[in-house]
Amino acid sequence: xxxxxxxxSKPNIIVHDIHKSFRDGGETVxxxxxxxxxxGANELIMIIGPSGCGxxxxxxxxxxxxxxDSGFVNVLDHDLRSLSEEQITAFRGNNVGFLFxxxxxxxxxxxxENVALPLLISNMDHMTAHEKAVNALxxxxxxxxxxxxxxxxxxxxxxxxxxxxxxxxxxNIVICDEPTSALDHENGLRVxxxxxxxxxxxxxxxxxxxxxxxxxxxxxxxxxxEDGTVHSVKKPKxxx
Amino acid sequence: MLYIALRMLFGDRAKxxxxxxxxxxxxxxxxxxxSVFFGLLKWxxxxxxxxxxxxxxxxxxxxxxxxxxxxxxxxxGRVRSVEGVQWAMPMSFTIIQAKMPDGFFRNIQLIGLxxxxxxxxxxxxxxxxxxxxxxxxxxxxxxxxxxxLSPDPANPIGVGSTFxxxxxxxxxxxxxxxxxxxxxxxxxxxxxxxATKYVPPRRRMLGYIIAEPSPGHKPADVARRIERExxxxxxxxxxxxxxxxxWFFKNTGIPIAFGxxxxxxxxxxxxxxxxxxxxxxxxxxxxxxxxKAMGATNRTIYQMMxxxxxxxxxxxxxxxxxxxxxxxxAVIRRGQPPFSLDTTILITTFIAIFLICCFSVLIAGxxxxxxxxxxxxxx
Numbered sequence: 001x002x003x004x005x006x007x008x009s010k011p012n013i014i015v016h017d018i019h020k021s022f023r024d025g026g027e028t029v030x031x032x033x034x035x036x037x038x039x040g041a042n043e044l045i046m047i048i049g050p051s052g053c054g055x056x057x058x059x060x061x062x063x064x065x066x067x068x069d070s071g072f073v074n075v076l077d078h079d080l081r082s083l084s085e086e087q088i089t090a091f092r093g094n095n096v097g098f099l100f101x102x103x104x105x106x107x108x109x110x111x112x113e114n115v116a117l118p119l120l121i122s123n124m125d126h127m128t129a130h131e132k133a134v135n136a137l138x139x140x141x142x143x144x145x146x147x148x149x150x151x152x153x154x155x156x157x158x159x160x161x162x163x164x165x166x167x168x169x170x171x172n173i174v175i176c177d178e179p180t181s182a183l184d185h186e187n188g189l190r191v192x193x194x195x196x197x198x199x200x201x202x203x204x205x206x207x208x209x210x211x212x213x214x215x216x217x218x219x220x221x222x223x224x225x226e227d228g229t230v231h232s233v234k235k236p237k238x239x240x
Numbered sequence: 241m242l243y244i245a246l247r248m249l250f251g252d253r254a255k256x257x258x259x260x261x262x263x264x265x266x267x268x269x270x271x272x273x274x275s276v277f278f279g280l281l282k283w284x285x286x287x288x289x290x291x292x293x294x295x296x297x298x299x300x301x302x303x304x305x306x307x308x309x310x311x312x313x314x315x316x317g318r319v320r321s322v323e324g325v326q327w328a329m330p331m332s333f334t335i336i337q338a339k340m341p342d343g344f345f346r347n348i349q350l351i352g353l354x355x356x357x358x359x360x361x362x363x364x365x366x367x368x369x370x371x372x373x374x375x376x377x378x379x380x381x382x383x384x385x386x387x388x389l390s391p392d393p394a395n396p397i398g399v400g401s402t403f404x405x406x407x408x409x410x411x412x413x414x415x416x417x418x419x420x421x422x423x424x425x426x427x428x429x430x431x432x433x434x435a436t437k438y439v440p441p442r443r444r445m446l447g448y449i450i451a452e453p454s455p456g457h458k459p460a461d462v463a464r465r466i467e468r469e470x471x472x473x474x475x476x477x478x479x480x481x482x483x484x485x486x487w488f489f490k491n492t493g494i495p496i497a498f499g500x501x502x503x504x505x506x507x508x509x510x511x512x513x514x515x516x517x518x519x520x521x522x523x524x525x526x527x528x529x530x531x532k533a534m535g536a537t538n539r540t541i542y543q544m545m546x547x548x549x550x551x552x553x554x555x556x557x558x559x560x561x562x563x564x565x566x567x568x569x570a571v572i573r574r575g576q577p578p579f580s581l582d583t584t585i586l587i588t589t590f591i592a593i594f595l596i597c598c599f600s601v602l603i604a605g606x607x608x609x610x611x612x613x614x615x616x617x618x619x
Contacts, residue, residue: 056617065533065613086537089613093535098616104530108251113244120241121536177617 010077011038012172012205013062018071020057031057032068033228041172044199044206044218049225055209056177058225062207063096063175064088076172093122097166101178103158105150111137111161112146118169136164140194156187160194167198174198176208180215192218241536245544246551248524255520259513259552260559263593266509267560270502271581271589272567277498278585279578284488285481286419290427291331291351291360293450294459297466297474304487305480306422308333310444311472318470319449324457325466329354332435333447335425339404342391347425350405352435352445360450361416361429368399368414373431379405380414385426405438420576509596513556517549517600521607525615528608533616541608545601553597557590 020032031054039045047055060066061073064080073080076095083091097118098104105114115133120126137143140160150158159179166174176195180188192215199206199220208219216222216236224231250256287305288296297319299309310332319328332352337345353361353373361370362382372378381389381397389403390396397403401412410428418427430438436445451474453462459476466474475483489495521528528541561581568579 060614060617063533065616089532089535089537092533092613096533098530098533100530100616104526104616106248106251106527106530108248109244113247117244117531118534120244121531121534121540126243 011040012043012076012203013037013039013207014072014074015058015062016072018058018061018068018073020054020061020066020068031228032061034071035225035228035230037223037230037233039205039207041203041205042199042201043220044195044208046208046210046216046219046222047225048210048222049231053225054228055225059175059177059207059209063098063173064092093118094169095171095173097169097171097174099159099162099166099174099176099179101181103150103155103162103182105158105162105165107150110147110149111142111153111164114150114161115164115168117165122169133164133168136168137161139167140164154187156183156190159183159187159191163191163194163198167201170201172203172205174204174206176206176210178210178212179208180210180212185214188212188214241540241544242547245547248527248544249520249548249552252520252523255516255523256552259516259520260556262512262516263509263553263556263596264559264563266505266513266596267557267589267593268563268567269505269508269560270592271561271564271585273498273501273505274585274589275564275568275579275581276577277494277502278582279580280422280494280498281485281488282580283420283422283578284484286421287333287351287427288477288481290362290416290418291353291450292363293360293477294453295451295463295466295474295476296480297328297449297451297470297472298447298480300471300473302473304484306484307487308447310442311446311449312444313446315446315470315472316449319451319466319472319474322462322466322469324454324462326452326454327357327359328449328451329357329359330432330446331360331448331450332432332439332445334435334439335423336405336439338389338410338428339407340389340391341401341403344391346389347423348385348389348405348428349421349423349425350435350438351427351429352432353429355431355433358431362418362427364417366415366417368412370414370416372413373429373434375413376434377409377411378413378430378434379410380416380429381412382416382418382427384418384420384424385428386415388426406440408438410438420578424576506592506596509593510599513596514600514603517552518604518607520548521545521604525607525611529611529613529615532611532613538609542601542605545604545608549597549601553593557593560593561586561589 016036017034018032019034021028021030035058049055061068078091112130112133115136116129119129119132134143134146137146140163142160180191196218219236222234285305299311301309316328316330334350335347336350338348339345373380386396399412403410453459463474463476568581571577571579
């Protein structure tokens with residue numbers, strides 16, 4: 001069974017009792033202290049909490065960019081703790097899309113080239129990657145910006161291009177770190193409306209780390225983390 | 241991804257131009273200085289290229305081509321008597337002053353060729369006839385002489401002109417094309433017998449004996465035999481050239497002067513290119529972190545860096561060699577400074593630039609290895 005043929009019943013992401021600590025000078029700081037949660041397909045989860053509570057560490061572990069010290073992390077039927085560096089890099093390349101607060105688009109590449117990056121990394125030929133990148137830009141309403149450089153676009157437009165980059169390789173997991181905090185209200189809503197549509201893609205889960213209360217309405221669940229543990233789980237949109 | 245690597249590099253115009261210039265000027269410094277250096281060394285053996293001979297026989301104490309201890313005339317006969325010598329001819333070499341029609345004296349290098357055969361004469365005769373040298377009081381000058389001996393550049397000397405050597409008339413009957421000499425003085429050819437009249441009499445007048453081995457005899461064997469039987473030193477053309485060049489290496493400051501500039505070019509190349517490439521990598525750390533997070537392996541990113549360094553290295557090298565070539569064209573037209581941009585210099589400079597690029601990739605690569613994909617959420 002391939003990752004993208006997963007059954008809907010099993011959660012895409014299962015995190016059980018994960019712990020993570022860092023060395024800070026001579027001191028050990030316990031950032032995650034036994035987090036347990038799962039995220040299903042077609043779910044948009046928001047992770048909130050004060051700065052330093054462990055949100056970013058949690059999504060880094062789910063995304064496979066960081067290893068937990070202990071606990072169980074299963075993403076799309078892959079036990080991430082058992083994968084080698086090479087396997088986990090390939091896993092990220094195939095299954096995870098990223099969206100960042102500051103967009104992180106390469107200023108020397110055109111929008112289409114930026115969007116094509118995940119495909120080029122997985123060795124797709126340049127022409128096909130470019131075509132798919134333009135399609136992805138079309139999905140976010142930015143196809144006309146394909147040959148423009150990020151510096152020529154507004155913040156909102158750049159974030160839409162970044163969304164296209166996050167989904168161009170059709171990942172089942174999209175990780176978003178403060179995607180709207182650099183945008184004004186209007187652009188923030190615009191971005192989230194597109195994100196809402198993206199969640200409808202079969203088998204996809206979207207995780208959004210945010211402080212931005214304006215976008216809570218788009219979440220299926222809001223997980224609040226405090227001091228390295230899950231403090232509460234809420235369901236907005238009247239789903240409680 | 242290699243295309244993306246190049247887009248990343250050339251998208252940052254200021255950095256890529258700085259890198260190109262750093263590598264280009266490092267190449268120029270190394271190639272140009274080495275070419276002038278080798279050109280200068282080539283000048284030290286110009287006489288051998290002008291007067292082709294397989295074996296050069298000189299006094300035992302002669303250390304190099306341009307610094308002779310003269311030998312006796314009778315040595316020619318002794319060399320001729322050695323088995324395996326097809327022919328041996330005398331050749332004299334004297335730096336002497338010539339008095340020009342305007343009354344000024346100028347140094348010349350007077351070469352005396354065998355009076356019957358003119359063996360060892362330059363092969364390229366531009367004007368006049370070499371056989372006219374068989375007449376008394378005649379000389380053949382080279383292109384440098386026209387430039388240096390002409391009292392009036394608008395009215396250069398040539399065939400038919402006269403000047404004086406040691407108060408004796410010298411009539412120009414031919415003009416030859418020669419390789420310029422290390423001392424910078426023009427070559428003036430005459431017969432050996434005429435040369436002995438121009439030069440104040442000395443007990444030993446003969447500078448070299450040039451010889452050719454008989455067919456079926458190895459030149460090296462004949463040279464060693466000449467040495468054994470005459471007590472003189474006999475060198476093959478390459479041996480004498482090497483001995484001369486080594487003498488200049490050991491006894492002059494030329495290698496240090498040029499070598500230090502070449503090393504400086506290398507260091508400047510390493511410093512600027514390495515630093516620029518490193519800062520390019522530092523500025524791109526957020527991008528590399530994103531690439532790593534999106535699934536790019538260290539190997540992919542190293543490949544990108546290698547492509548970036550290679551392309552900028554090749555372009556910088558081409559730019560530098562192009563500039564060195566332009567410099568060479570300009571100076572070759574003028575005749576000086578000497579310039580010899582040969583394949584060895586091209587290859588050596590390429591290796592030096594390659595090493596600079598490797599160094600740049602190495603120091604920047606260390607940084608790439610340190611980038612954690614998790615950094616993507618912090619940058």
